[in-house]
Amino acid sequence: MEIKAYAIQKEGGRLEPYTIERRSPGPDDVLIELMYCGICHTDLIIGNNEGGLADYPVVPGHEMIGRVAEAGANVSSVAVGDLVGVGCIADSCRSCPSCDSGDEQYCEQGFVLTFNAVTGDGEKTFGGYSTHYTINERYVIKMPEGLDPASAAPLLCGGITVYAPLKRFGAGPGKKVGVLGLGGLGHLAVKMSKAMGAHTVMMTSSPGKVEDAQKLGADDVLLTSDKDNLNAHAFSFDLIINTISANHDVNAFLPLLMRGGNMCFVGAPQTPISLVVSNLIVGDKLMSGSLIGGMPATREMLDFCAQHNVTADIEMIAIDQVNEAWDRIEKNDVKYRFVIDLATLA
Ligand SMILES: [Zn+2]
Numbered sequence: 001m002e003i004k005a006y007a008i009q010k011e012g013g014r015l016e017p018y019t020i021e022r023r024s025p026g027p028d029d030v031l032i033e034l035m036y037c038g039i040c041h042t043d044l045i046i047g048n049n050e051g052g053l054a055d056y057p058v059v060p061g062h063e064m065i066g067r068v069a070e071a072g073a074n075v076s077s078v079a080v081g082d083l084v085g086v087g088c089i090a091d092s093c094r095s096c097p098s099c100d101s102g103d104e105q106y107c108e109q110g111f112v113l114t115f116n117a118v119t120g121d122g123e124k125t126f127g128g129y130s131t132h133y134t135i136n137e138r139y140v141i142k143m144p145e146g147l148d149p150a151s152a153a154p155l156l157c158g159g160i161t162v163y164a165p166l167k168r169f170g171a172g173p174g175k176k177v178g179v180l181g182l183g184g185l186g187h188l189a190v191k192m193s194k195a196m197g198a199h200t201v202m203m204t205s206s207p208g209k210v211e212d213a214q215k216l217g218a219d220d221v222l223l224t225s226d227k228d229n230l231n232a233h234a235f236s237f238d239l240i241i242n243t244i245s246a247n248h249d250v251n252a253f254l255p256l257l258m259r260g261g262n263m264c265f266v267g268a269p270q271t272p273i274s275l276v277v278s279n280l281i282v283g284d285k286l287m288s289g290s291l292i293g294g295m296p297a298t299r300e301m302l303d304f305c306a307q308h309n310v311t312a313d314i315e316m317i318a319i320d321q322v323n324e325a326w327d328r329i330e331k332n333d334v335k336y337r338f339v340i341d342l343a344t345l346a
């Protein structure tokens with residue numbers, strides 16, 4: 001079926017109206033009428049071919065919320081009319097140990113991204129800057145009651161990205177968690193860490209963000225540009241969630257971890273970072289990384305957010321404002337996530 005979308009046609013191009021072909025839903029598929037799609041920085045990285053991964057035309061978008069318009073004969077987890085979400089994962093091998101354990105993001109065959117990827121059947125995936133999405137039931141999540149659908153959209157990528165390491169590394173009462181970088185990921189990490197009961201410290205280099213961090217619920221704000229301030233927090237953090245995607249000096253922050261503490265990377269600088277290894281050796285410290293989350297963890301994260309009333313702070317835009325939104329993301333000028341109202345595309 002023919003679907004309205006916005007695509008970048010070639011390197012250096014802008015997003016413009018484009019018609020795509022989506023498969024009609026098979027017996028295991030769900031056809032979703034999309035309502036909202038968040039704009040994640042990964043859309044820009046791939047759409048602008050920053051990592052050389054773009055396969056044009058690119059229809060970005062991987063934080064999708066909509067209603068089930070059609071459900072195939074075998075579909076049992078959702079029904080027509082249900083509010084559902086789709087994140088980064090459109091498909092995976094469904095038989096490797098990672099898929100078996102519900103960690104489809106670590107599928108040994110590589111998971112199929114919901115945009116700019118190719119499925120096992122050779123079908124190219126087009127993302128959520130479009131009116132409809134067809135996808136296997138396994139990768140669709142019925143949204144829990146009580147979450148505002150527009151501000152919940154960014155949870156499908158940004159939210160699970162920070163929830164997974166907070167959960168895995170034990171954020172909770174009695175723990176001190178630092179969140180490095182206040183953007184789309186950082187603002188959700190502060191809200192979730194706080195909701196988990198951890199003492200949550202926003203770590204930022206901009207004095208202008210102190211008040212914002214407090215509004216988001218941070219117990220404390222650490223201005224990283226101030227050496228005395230850093231020294232005052234030495235050897236005190238159980239966990240630092242590092243959301244910074246620009247190259248930066250991690251050696252300035254490792255001394256803040258307590259013995260056995262862990263810095264987990266969820267933002268990916270495009271160039272190598274340098275490490276003074278003694279910063280790990282002294283104090284038995286760890287560095288780690290985490291990539292989104294599988295379907296069970298994403299369901300759990302959404303339930304957690306519904307229970308604790310956690311959603312993204314968003315700026316809603318119409319589809320024809322999407323290029324301007326991308327320009328503003330490049331300048332870090334958004335608090336904290338753009339969400340496209342896809343009624344403006346329909
Ligand atoms: Zn993303």
Ligand SMILES: [Zn+2]
Pocket residue numbers: 092093094095096097098099100104106107108109
């Ligand atoms: Zn697999």
